[in-house]
Amino acid sequence: MVVKMGTVWLSVGVVVLLSLLVTTEALTQEQLDFICSEGSSDQYYFAHPLSCKRFIQCDTSRTGFDMPCADYNCWNQDLLTQDYCSNVDCRPERCCCYVVGDPHYHTYDDNSIHFQGECRYTITETCFDPAVHPELTEFTIEGINYVDPNFNTGRSWPKEIYIDVFEMKFKLDQGDPAPGLAGPSGPPKAFKFVDDWELIFYGGGPIEVCNEGRCVSISLNDDNFIVFEFDFGVIIDWGEHRFTRRYKVNICIPGTYRGMLCGMCGTCNGDKDDDFSLKDGTYVGDLYDSSSWAVIQGMYDQIGESWLVPDPSLGPECQAPGGRRRKRQASSEQRDCEENILCDVIKNVEGVFGRCAASSLVNSEEYYVSCAIDVCSASGDEATLPEVQHEVACGIIETYAKACEEAGLGVFPGAWREVTDCPLHGCNAEGYNMRYNASMTSCPASCVNPSGSEQCASQEGCQCLAGYVRSGHLCVPRDRCGCEDATGGYHQLGDTWASRNCTHWYMCVEPNQIEEIQSPCGVGSQCQLVDGLWTCTDSIKTTEPPVIV
Template sequence: MGDPHYRTFDGHYYNFMGNCTYTMTKNCHVDKDHPAFEVQAKNVEDRANSQVTSVGMVTVKVYGVNIDIVSSEFGLVRINFQLWNLPISLENGKVKLSQSGFSVVMETDFGLMVQYDWLKYLVVTMPGSLAGKVCGMCGNFNGKQDDELTIPSGSLASNVVALGKSWRVSDKGGDAYCRDECTGQCENCESSLVKHLEGEIFCTFLTDIMNEPFKNCHTTIDPKILHENCLYDLCRGEIMKTYLCDTLQVYTDACQRAGIEVYNWRGIAHCPKPECPENSHYEFCGSACPATCEDPNAPSKCKASCVEACTCDEGHLRSGNKCVPKSQCGCQYKGHYVEAGTSFWGDENCTKRCNCSSTGERVESQVASCPLGQQCQVVDGIRGCYPTTFSTCMVSGDPHYHTFDGQRYNFQGTCVYQMASVCSNDSTLEHFSVAIQNDGRDKKVGSITKLVEVKVNGELVNLPVKLNKLHIYKGGWFAVIETDFGVKVSYDWNSVATVTVPSTYANAMCGMCGNYNHNPNNDMQMKDGRQAATAEELGQSWRLTKIPGCVNGCKEPCPDCSITQRDQYMTNKYCGLISDPTGPFRDCHSKVDPMGFVQDCLYDVCLYQGNRNMQCNTLTAYTAACQEKGAMVYSWRSDKFCGMDV
């Protein structure tokens, strides 16, 4: 749990900060009495502090079923890449999943139990019959603590980082930029006396709070371990108030599930009660088996100890994440609960669409297929119909525009312009717009992208920024915003911005990036529908805001190069590196034509007479274009050439 702290099956404690996907435990001695299974955990960085990691997704593979539980999907689980409500019964009852308190609990017929709170707390409980048969980050369950760092080969790792590397899941998507060790400014409490003292005071306060409400649990959870974990986490940058309440909630859950009485500590610690959905209320000691539409009498049959929970009010039953009257309950479908009025795929090929009736009386199905231009596939862990093709508009360097349909032009305006926007009334399309502000690098020539502004359904976000409502991450040199409807916007904090849209947006776009109608000859379309004669006229049409001092092009004739200068700039020191047949981009030339980027590079370098490392912007842009097409790009940066400070 936490930052994260590990306690193995045999009671060994250690801390590990890797943010990849790791095998927590699996059966390493499969036989007819002990089926194959594996539990994986994907650790993720905290959005506000990259030095803090926590469990972001748990994957369980058992009996041929793939179960994913994602931190942002409270009350839901993914079964074979489809999102379902709880409770669920699989393989004729061999695998059962249910919500208990604020956690999901998965149990198998052979005694494996996995509990995850959709936040950071993961518990794997192993039956005695599997003692000595398991392996992974949680150890081998052989009653010994001196061999807990065993790697897949059977030898002992020299440290926990080596242990993590050995148990990393190599085929997990989204882990391209993950790391097993701490990088950058890894803080050490001993190096900061002030922070160390703050941590001591706070962590002592935390353990003092536990003395009375948790006094009966000290034999189960050692307060000394809690104090050490607290110091470690605060040193890593955890926020004190959030950490206090989250930690006490986790330890409350552990004590209560062990059958130990815990007294309500929220008033003493000044921690608010958890927010509960409509028609429900918070209970400090509620039933671990809530009354659901599937089993209204579950609490009366429950043998588990009480837990903190949101309990449905009298006359209501849990239906997915809601509490509803019995008359509004949904349907049962092959062991899955389906809310009334919702639809889902009935097969893995998207050829059968099922719907639970609004009255919850029956599930109806019909033959279905993906629309033209889409195909059934798994994207970001969810199966569905997704576009088969995408198109990207790129703005790079001093700015060069490469539209969705492949038209190229240069435009040096320094105001705010509409880069791309949805200009269709099609109600099936999510509306978004992307604006860019260019910054004049000097008073006479050129400009470069300074700010990227994205609006999704009217909600504004500037790049680079961190925002909870959209999927935002750092991919290599780029800040990336991805939407759940297939649009991706990226910006390298310097001069390269891209907008990628799926084929469903064909003929629906407008702005400086063109209309995406597969015809590059009419990409100079202005807001009034006419074709612009020049890039300056196009920019004037799509200007959104006029900033004091901004212009729609070079204030004076843009500088050009002599033949001698162009020959010099075509060397590998400048632009020639892009098209060099033996250079770092050699594997990309067949996938992305380098000559357009070479011309962009020459334009920029000439504009600034070989100064300011302008070639680095185009090299970055070509790298992004190549990698988007899946081409291998070999290392071309160095401390002296286009390094981090350029």
């Protein structure tokens, strides 16, 4: 039974939040203080500007776990919305894992595995008997790491993510770099495997991909990360660090999967120790107590290698454990990094991240260790080493800043970027018609949405100059806008593209005007997927201008 009393919703025996009757009006701090305390018996706490979160204990007789309710965050663009908050359910708290840096696997249970593999590895997958748990959906998420030849430390970084679910296979790849690496990169790409990898999403509006009634929503968020949101609650974010241009992946799993997972991200069972186990269950965590960095790194290597996935495309060294991986320097060889000030900002309780560093909501020590490892194992000559160390430190600091923000302990971006000298890359590049703004709308004017919106939440980003709007990841004059096709894909002005199997060809001829054109394929051509796009190969293509049909 639910009874409405003024602006507060009451459920049997407990205040359940919450919204104004007119949901377009923001709640004041005074109103929130009342809602978060009145009649709540300490079941609420204030978590974010214009939001409350609720905790009660679930019925452990059904779950076997003593689980708090999910953190019901009732703010949306800084407004409480009745539709979201009134649909309250009691579920186990979700687990999140991320892979970042060179690379660091931050597990569901708040550990870190620092592993320098250069092959393909299981990041996370379900490990249960489907006959015992028919209510749960099986899935596998794998990742390929690579060594960037343009980065002189020679370390490995996340390159591609592979997802297997609903009898569908997806690949998440990196976006196109800006010419000369001066401006912001293009958005990440999503591919779906049929007979080959077909590009299905590259910016534009959100799309939905389904198989036998099971669906995934694919979109691009405000940080230019591609987001996969599955109908059973798994959310995957994949995108580029704005400073280092290296990619990271975030994976959040519903709490109903607690203890049902395995892989580099661990088990999501609340036990940090078993994160230091091999795929076969062998525990190697006793090595973590060693005073030798080489021994500890050896433990990380054992764990990582046990989750190797053979991939013929990566060569013979990636077909069995013990193959290709980068070795970090032992502590005795490190360049006296223990006192390096680049990473100290992360755990300084009196610094720009002070509130976050002093809070238990974010494991600042893990971020500091990841930062220190990257900085201390960087390589370069006397002239280039400081720049390389600064770059890798900024990558971890940027990830830490985001974690603090998500915990409601954020710092104004302009402040921490100035203190750390970690600017947002690309915004002020010559010829890109954009400038850095530490507090701009997250819904800027674009070719798809010419008016934009100032009502959206604020964020840092690259803001187009006056007279320019967003066209993909670029800023162009309004009369040079591109086109959005029926699937939500965005195309620059003048672009041509084919439908599946090249049955139709299209061209963006004017802003938001798509015309079907005559096929440019020559005699004897074959329609094939090349880099995920349908195109003509093995033929002499026509050189005449496109003909509108």
